[in-house]
Amino acid sequence: MPQSIEALKGSCVRIPCSFTLGSIKAVDYDPCLKTHSCNAIWMRGGTDKTNTVGSSPSGNLNQKDCTTILDNMPTGDKLYFRLECGNCVKFNFGTPVQINIADTPPTPTLTPATVEVREGTSVSLICSAAAPCPSLHPTLTWTPSLGQSEEGLQENQDKTQVKTSSLTFTASYLHHEQNISCTALYKQQDGKNVKSPETSLTVTVLFSPKNTSVSVSPSGSVLEGSSMTLTCSGNANPAVSYTWYRVNGVQVTTVGSSRMLTIQVSASLLAHAFSVLPKNVLYDSGQAILSQVCLGSLSIWKTHLRPSFNLFCEVHQYLLQQSTPKT
Structure with missing residues (x-):
């Protein structure tokens, strides 16, 4: 029997219970069972039979199983068990069980408590909520519902029961920093529903750079000799490092290593394109995505009075394939 x-107030509670008879020998107990039926009596606060609790035994007392269900518990107390089998066996058990009655359900638990996985990994979360009343198990709800969930009922070591729900999904970069919560809805014996506080965790997903793009500032008219900034944007976890390249025909030159690249506006930009390669520890060298920009819709002015020439440019993304040199 658990300590x-x-x-939950207004609901039933199951007391898992088994017993041994101590000083009463089997030779005395077994014949008694053949001629008398046994009763399980639960007493509040002590061994006074005038202060008993109405109960519905669900265990087989002949097999020393005194598991009992108490209905519509109003308040908590220490309950002592007494076994009576006619006049031949009357036995008080000295160790009580403490019944604690709460107005609101307990908060469910999440296992594991934290999640950090690589993109593409299968994730399994288990939400567990106490199920003290066998006829009114709680209903568990996941928010958001990311995949298939499967419910079950488990027993703790002390024989109390727990309702579980297992949620399984494949981690995507879209799940990064997403909050996942679980709540338990309990029904009381009068038909009312009581909702538990939610329990939650934030998912951390490790993924290579996604949705990479390059922006140009200023994007309108610029004065020759002034500065222009190219900025790389995208999503990745962990953080990325950047490598900028200037492309002139077949000639490729490394020109920067931060998120932003500042260049000086000149007529020579007509022949050049700029590419950026963001990467982190999950970067795949065989499937690297570069973002390229050739400066477009841009008017370059030699003086403050009028434009001297125009640059037309586009933004592209392309796949960088790396091959192994032949020997």
């Missing part, structure tokens, strides 16, 4: 059980 204590948490129960």
Whole structure:
């Protein structure tokens, strides 16, 4: 029998219970069972039979199983068990069980408590909520519902029961920093529903750079000799490092290593394109995505009075394939 059980006000509670008879020998007990029926009596606060609790035994007392269900518990107390089998066996058990009655359900638990996985990994989360009343198990709800969930009922070591829901999904970069919560809805014996506080965790997903793009500032008219900034944007976890390249025909030159690249506006930009390669520890060298920009819709002015020439440019993304040299 557990030392204590948490129960919800207005609901039933199951007391898992088994016993041995101590000083009463089997030769005395077994014949008694053949001629008398046994009763399980639960007493509040002590061994006074005038202060008993109405109960519905669900265990087989002949097999020393005194598991009992108490209905519509109003308040908590220490309950002592007494076994009576006619006049031949009357036995008080000295160790009580503490029944704690709460107005609101307990908060469910999440296992594991934290999640950090690589993109593409299968993730399994388990939400567990106490199920003290066998006829009114809680309903568990996941928010958001990311995949298939499967419910079950488990027993703790002390024989109290727990309702579980297992949620399985494949981690995507879209799940990064997403909050996942679980709540338990309990029904009381009068038909009312009581909702538990939610329990939650934030998912951390490790993924290579996604949705990479390059912006140009200023994007309108610029004065020859002034500065222009190219900025790389995208998503990745962990953080990325950047490598900028200037492309002139077949000639490729490394020109920067931060998120932003500042260049000086000149007529020579007509022949050049700029590419950026963001990468982190999950970067795949065989499937690297570069973002390229050739400066477009841009008017370059030699003086403050009028434009001297125009640059037309586009933004592209292309796949960088790396091959192994032949020997």
